[in-house]
Amino acid sequence: MSEKGIQDQGELVKLRSANDLRKTMDGYFARLKEAAETRSRKIAWCTSVGPAELLYSMGFEVYFPENHGAMLGAGKNADKYIPTAVAHGYSPDICSYLTSDIGAFLQNETPLQKSGFRSVPRPDILVYNTNQCREVEDWFSFYARHFNVPIVGIHTPLCISDLSPEIVKSVSDQYHRIIPELEKVAERMFDIDSFRETVGLSHDGCVLWKQVLEKARHIPSPINFFDSAIHMGPIVVMRGTSHAVEYYKILLAELEERIQNNISAVPVEHFRIYWEGMPLWYRLSSLAKLFAKLNTCIVASTYCNSWVFDDLSQAEPFESSALAYCKLFIVRSDAIKENVLEQLVKDFTVQGIIYHESKTCARNSNNRFGLQNRLFKRTGIPYLEINGDLNDPRCYSEEQSIIAIETFIDQLSGHLNNSTL
Amino acid sequence: MFRLGLDLGSSYTKGVLVDDNNRMTAFHCVKSGYNFNNAATKIITHFTENYEIGYPIYTCGYGREQVDVSFVSNSELIALSKAVYEIHKRSCSIIDIGGQDTKFIQVNALGQVEKFKMNRKCAAGTGSFLEEIAFRLDVTPEEFTEFAKEATREVKINSFCTVFAISEIIGMIKNGATLPNIVLGIYNSIILRSVELSLIEDHLVITGGLPAMHPTIVSLFKEKYPDTDSPEHSQFLAAYGCVLLNSEKTRTEAITT
Numbered sequence: 001m002s003e004k005g006i007q008d009q010g011e012l013v014k015l016r017s018a019n020d021l022r023k024t025m026d027g028y029f030a031r032l033k034e035a036a037e038t039r040s041r042k043i044a045w046c047t048s049v050g051p052a053e054l055l056y057s058m059g060f061e062v063y064f065p066e067n068h069g070a071m072l073g074a075g076k077n078a079d080k081y082i083p084t085a086v087a088h089g090y091s092p093d094i095c096s097y098l099t100s101d102i103g104a105f106l107q108n109e110t111p112l113q114k115s116g117f118r119s120v121p122r123p124d125i126l127v128y129n130t131n132q133c134r135e136v137e138d139w140f141s142f143y144a145r146h147f148n149v150p151i152v153g154i155h156t157p158l159c160i161s162d163l164s165p166e167i168v169k170s171v172s173d174q175y176h177r178i179i180p181e182l183e184k185v186a187e188r189m190f191d192i193d194s195f196r197e198t199v200g201l202s203h204d205g206c207v208l209w210k211q212v213l214e215k216a217r218h219i220p221s222p223i224n225f226f227d228s229a230i231h232m233g234p235i236v237v238m239r240g241t242s243h244a245v246e247y248y249k250i251l252l253a254e255l256e257e258r259i260q261n262n263i264s265a266v267p268v269e270h271f272r273i274y275w276e277g278m279p280l281w282y283r284l285s286s287l288a289k290l291f292a293k294l295n296t297c298i299v300a301s302t303y304c305n306s307w308v309f310d311d312l313s314q315a316e317p318f319e320s321s322a323l324a325y326c327k328l329f330i331v332r333s334d335a336i337k338e339n340v341l342e343q344l345v346k347d348f349t350v351q352g353i354i355y356h357e358s359k360t361c362a363r364n365s366n367n368r369f370g371l372q373n374r375l376f377k378r379t380g381i382p383y384l385e386i387n388g389d390l391n392d393p394r395c396y397s398e399e400q401s402i403i404a405i406e407t408f409i410d411q412l413s414g415h416l417n418n419s420t421l
Numbered sequence: 422m423f424r425l426g427l428d429l430g431s432s433y434t435k436g437v438l439v440d441d442n443n444r445m446t447a448f449h450c451v452k453s454g455y456n457f458n459n460a461a462t463k464i465i466t467h468f469t470e471n472y473e474i475g476y477p478i479y480t481c482g483y484g485r486e487q488v489d490v491s492f493v494s495n496s497e498l499i500a501l502s503k504a505v506y507e508i509h510k511r512s513c514s515i516i517d518i519g520g521q522d523t524k525f526i527q528v529n530a531l532g533q534v535e536k537f538k539m540n541r542k543c544a545a546g547t548g549s550f551l552e553e554i555a556f557r558l559d560v561t562p563e564e565f566t567e568f569a570k571e572a573t574r575e576v577k578i579n580s581f582c583t584v585f586a587i588s589e590i591i592g593m594i595k596n597g598a599t600l601p602n603i604v605l606g607i608y609n610s611i612i613l614r615s616v617e618l619s620l621i622e623d624h625l626v627i628t629g630g631l632p633a634m635h636p637t638i639v640s641l642f643k644e645k646y647p648d649t650d651s652p653e654h655s656q657f658l659a660a661y662g663c664v665l666l667n668s669e670k671t672r673t674e675a676i677t678t
Contacts, residue, residue, distance in 0.1 A: 376536075382535075382536060383536075384537075385538065387541045387542055395542065396542070397542040399483055400521075400522060400539060400542070403483070403496065403497065403498070403539075404537075404539055406496050407496040407497075407498040407499055407534070407537060408537075410496045410499045410534070411499070411533070411534040411537070414499070414533045414534060
């Protein structure tokens, strides 16, 4: 319920580390820009959960089109570009990262132009892993054809229940198989010690990122999903470098300080929610304000937890990379996903789950095969399903969703009031 | 002094006056149009001719915060559940078919919302779907109801989309299907879109503007789910629930202070 005249309490508490985040990300883009302009270092394009460590170990600057897609979404420009990709034969029902990214490219526009880039950095090679979806192969193939550069990929089995040694070996073998092509483009030999080093840095960055996310187990939580969706930038694009490690040390320290001083991410935390599915990039800020106004903190999410590859090990860089990237939530069967979610909602003391069914991202919409009902039966934790999309705002009905979210919080409020009687 | 509940919906704004004994006393409904405040003003003006209204008023719906008088806004789903529970005093499943939204709500034995679901971003299965088809066929809602009574067999409407449903209907007419049988098919397609929101395993209560204007829908629901009813003034229940929610709050506050 809201009353006229009462001031909005949706004031968000900003993280001080945001300044360091900006510097860290600026540094990343400056290195990319320099490599693109001077051709001093080779540029590899990589999928967001692709073999970034291998690429960094071989001296590539690594560019992530998914990060670019999220930038287009967050900049509220995706719907300007999607129709162009659709006109070129890409369905509006497939990944809207893909359609907005290709559409923007065809229109010769990119938010990177604000940072002085003429265009997205020209790739020397494109490297993907299908662990997240098949679209990435089609997406990268578009650019491979356009730039006439090599494309190599790792094909990971989907819906993995039993993560057997055979599966890990198959993926590990594929890591080995792409190396000769990488060497040719990089004009340098693969070096196992260098790979061990980047795998080690990636592990350390992931562990720190996990610790950051786990700070939200504290009541009240010092960080919410909307913060994490922004602050995950370094673990996505600088995984395997010291830049990510250094940044997460700063963020972690701030969160520890917040806990000591009892500072919460939302001004008043009455409800703790789990977010399942992709962010709605074009509504990140307004949703953050809405939940804050509803005294609700989104304390954990599948999305942000997906960049925790703490199985990476310097001792066995190939096998551990294969294991880590096959263990990823999105590659697992529903049975495994249910177990993971059940544990997360317990660990983070969650009172409700919101499933975002993203119209163009089937693989990141986990309410399509009845998981939400099964998990409800197991946990009794109420849930809400909202329909939208990661990047295409035309798939999202904002007013209807606001009503649904407000009602859901009222619903939780009713249950909590009763349980305390 | 009467308390006013207003449900400012996408198509219509519904107002109900509630007396000191929490009884619905007077009803008024106007088209929402593009200005919710105008719709609210029309209802307030209408009621103040004969009744004294207390403030704040209690609102819900898309326009719940777009009125110029003092108000307390509520979730329409919680308000509707409150009103239905007040009438039935038992657990039940509610299907509310409004102008733009179709909602499923499961209310538990304590009157709490156990779960709810709303239609996707699509008007098929809502009041707007029927309005558009009626407009294209040049048939009034009253005539729809009369046509349905004359139906001899259902003609299935397969289209998910309002626009394509009309093309499909035109094709059916061309192929000799009768309007009464088509109307029955349209009603049943709305029911199918509603019941896919969730399993119905409890007493079913049908509410909203569409069943109020098309009572045949309720009869058709009863054929599929015998344990079904639709309370009187079902279109006004969310507005009524707004008042009930707040009168309970006021009482609780009075006791605790």
